[in-house]
Amino acid sequence: MKRQFFSTVQAPPFLLGVMCLLAMAGCGGSNSSKATTTIIDNTATLTAGAGPNGLSGGIVNGLYVSVTVCQHGTATCATIDNVQVDTGSIGLRLVPAGLGSVTLTPINVNGSPLEECIQYGDTSYSWGPLELADVQIAGEKAVNIPVQLLGQGVSATPPPSATQPTAGGASCLQSTPISTLPGTPPGNEDTVASLGSNGILGIGGFVFDCGNNCTTVSFTAGYPYYICPNGTCQAVGVPTVDQAVNPVAQFISTDNNGVMITLPSIASAGAVTVSGTMNFGIATRTDNALGNAKIYALDQCGNFPTVTFNSATYSDTQCTNNTGGLGGFLDTGSNALYVSDANTLKTFGISDCASGTAGFGFYCVSGGTATLSNVNFIGFGGVGSANISLNINNATTLFSTNNAVFNDVGSDSVPNGGPANDFWDLGMPFFLGRTVFVGIAGTAAPTGVNAPNGFVAF
Amino acid sequence: MSYTKAILSALLVLALGSMPASAGLGQPEASVTSDQLHMKSEHRVQDFQAYRVHELANTEGAVVREYVSPEGTVFGVTWQGRSTPDMNQVLGNYVNNFQTATRDQTQIRQRRGITIKTSDFVYSNFCRMGVCSGRAYAPKILPGNVSAEVMR
Secondary structure, three states: OHHHOOOOOOOOHHHHHHHHHHHOOOOOOOOOOOHHHHOOOOEEEEEEEOOOOOHHHOOOOEEEEEEEEEOOOOOOEEEEEEEEEEOOOEEEEEOHHHHOOOOOEEOEEOOEEOEEEEEOOOOOEEEEEEEEEEEEEOOEEEEEEEEEEOOOOOOOOOOOOOOOOOEOOEEOOOOOOOOOOOOOOOOEOOOHHHHOOOEEEEEOOOOEOOHHHHOOOOOOEOOOEEEOHHHOOEEOOOOHHHOOEOHHHHEOOOOOOEEEEEEOOOOOOOEOOEEEEEEEOOOOOHHHOOOOOOEEEOOOOOOEOEEEEOOEEEEOHHHHHOOOOOOEEEOOOOOOEEEOOOOOOHHHOEEEOOOOOOOOOOEEEOOOOEEEEEEEEEOHHHOOEEEEEEEEOOHHHHOOOOOOEOOOOEEOOOOOOHHHHOOEEEOHHHHEOEEEEEEOOOOOOOOOOOOOOOEEEO | OOHHHHHHHHHHHHHHOOOOOOOOOOOEHHHHHHHHHHHOOEEEEEEOOOOEEEEEEOOOOOEEEEEEOOOOEEEEEEEEEOOOOOHHHHOHHHHHHHHHHHHOOOOOOOOOEEEEEOOOOEEEEEEEOOEEEEEEEOHHHOOOOOOHHHOO
């Protein structure tokens, strides 16, 4: 198997030479030419906290990494810190200011720059061109991949606009962003101040952000890809090679089948900031072995199809029937445990924090920390079953500290939704005190893993 | 707010908010037709004992369901698709409740989605991996014998 390839102990010298050519970084350093130095560094440092805007920026449980972006084929690079690590999206998207004077290669479709619109659940959005770059994280490198530059050289609003209700029948934003959101206009997240980071590194369990659904304009509401010749936008089909892509899946090393994220345990009152690691590759070398972690296969939508708790079943019926709940999933891009709902959990002392309190929008708890035990996450096709325990603390108390990292902040998934609508989103709090693997669908899974739609392991 | 920002906001509101706020939550059952035209969708009606569901589904997998009371009023809406639908359209006059509640909720950002629970308006929307889902209902016009869980 290929994953033995990077073992220094086992690889013969000629292979190490090949690896060096492929891996580019970390090879043949100026101070040593020994074979043992040719192993590329697959470990990136993570920081969790409030991010570049500080606590007043309104971010808690942000997870950040440093990313180096280079003009393709050159040593003209910019290293950008505070890029948010997001296992709930796909693709690298950057606030262009972080690039400084480094320019990238535009992707033109019919002679016009390819633009993408992405929207977030709070009605905010990002919009800007995709350009080609070499991307390096730790010592791992992806060559000539599309990277989105938020807000660069585009009008402030994606389709629809005032003069153009739809673009060739398609439109990205259906709903007006909430007027109090940051950004110009409100909801447009193309600055560090509005995005809360220098960019987003989407490394979820898929390779492309849209894939075959966007090689032709196969849908219109919420369609992401456009060209805008002479200021008039039209939706365009885009071959996957030009779509926003999971940089990990494009690494030229064999460490391209997923990530391993390790974060330390913290006290229930939280922490100002914590440091952790992200190892690239799963079971491709000794430092990313699965060890005792159990594997959980995911459904076609990247979710656990079934979660059971307290005699109720929460199913991903949205994936199968376009209605109801989402089952369960792990997501570093969720800042809380969005689990069940306060009405369903009221016997645990859980309620919705009142309007006007610091925790409004999150769970409050009476009588100390609430513990939800025997939450069962069941993998796709029955591959893996996890019995987990979650702590929920009072968000108003937590947010009244100077801390920005919490392992016990929660929120409704769907208010009053009940098991038919609710889901179990194991956001950032779940990752603290654990090692979690996220395996990318369509890449070389570790031996014995039966997970066609990707997997998680912990 | 800068002049440019104000203009851009106004233009966006013009573009997105130009549909009459006569359809959706809290409106008569007849308003469903307006939503159907807006979504360019197919229309399926399901009758249950205590309520009726109008399902508007277009060919791209976007679905909006409107829940109608025996008195003929839309008391709840749900949606699934690749974008959050036009809130002016699906929330009707309750879009004001939406705007007011979210204004109070900006201390900690929840980019993945937002939830609102007040005595007369309950809302949630969540987007991840390019897929959004959500629902909204008006508790005060929810028929007495109908559980909020049926809106899914």
